[in-house]
Amino acid sequence: MHVELTREVIDAEGVVRALKQGSDGAVTVFDGIVRDNTRGRQTQRLEYTALEPLALTEMRRLCEEAVERFGVRDVALVHRLGDLVVGETSVLIAVASAHRGVTFEACRWLIDTLKKTVPIYKREIFVDGAEWGHGEPFPPELVASR
Amino acid sequence: MRLEVLFFGVLRDRFSEREELLQFPGSTVAELLRYYRAVAPESAGIWETIAVAVNQQYATAATVLRDGDEVALLPPVSGGAGDAR
Structure with a gap:
């Protein structure tokens, strides 16, 4: 399981290559990249910050849950921090398994859940x-004022 | 008690990245949120939506704070990329 927060450019091909094994029949990759606009405003760059130890703990927990819940063989989850320009990868998710169905499902679940529970923040310049x-x-169970 | 408080996301428009609360009079996460609600009433809506992490673990309103704790105030997160649409 490869889980990482990095300030370097994410080597998407390298991450995917390292994940693959002989028993895999499919790898689904989500490569989230910096778009050049938001709601009509032209984006120059993004700044990502995180509560790092907790973010990493949560990312690991999500990957373990994805393996358990969907029965996939292995997962890679890498999120960039710091300054990013248009076109760069901010988050890379790769899911490998013997059959493709579960890799699509696990990949979708990972990005959707990451965006709700992992303490990473985006500032758009x-x-x-x-x-x-x-x-x-x-999710309601994490809201402190409840 | 003394607390180190970390602010994230939109809270950094109002607060610095971190501050030291030298003499916090309360003892729970709920009381800390009440304290900041009084300090920054103009940010009213945000306090009902945030999560709190004490010493790098998600906490609840009832979590008891101890001298020297690090408390992170976390607005809804915005990591990842792209929209669900």
Whole structure:
């Protein structure tokens, strides 16, 4: 299981190559990249920050849960931090298993769940200002005021 | 008690990255949230949505704080990339 937070450019091909094994019949890859606009505003770059130890713990927990829940063989999950420019990978998810169905399902579940529970924050720097990314609500059990 | 408080996301528009609370009078996460709600009433909506991590573990309102704890105040997260659409 490869779980990582990095300030370096993510080597997507290298991560996928390292994940593959002879028993795999499929690898599904989600390569999340920096888009050049948000709601019509032109994006210059993004800044990602994290509560790092907890973010890594949560990322590991998600990968373990994905293996258990979907029965896939192995998972890689790498998230970039720091300054990113348009076209760069911010998050890479790769799921390997003997059959393709579960790799699609696990990959989709991993990105959707990561975006709700892993404490990573995006600041968008536009040509005409800056804004914190709009987050998705935490699952109710994580909201502290409940 | 003394606490080290870390702020993330949109809270950094109002607070610095971290601050030292030298004499916090309360003893739970709920009381800490009440304290900051009073400090920054203009950020009212945010306090109902945040998660709190104490010493790098998600906490609840009832979690008891101890002298020297690190407390992170976490608005809804925005990692990843792209939209579900």
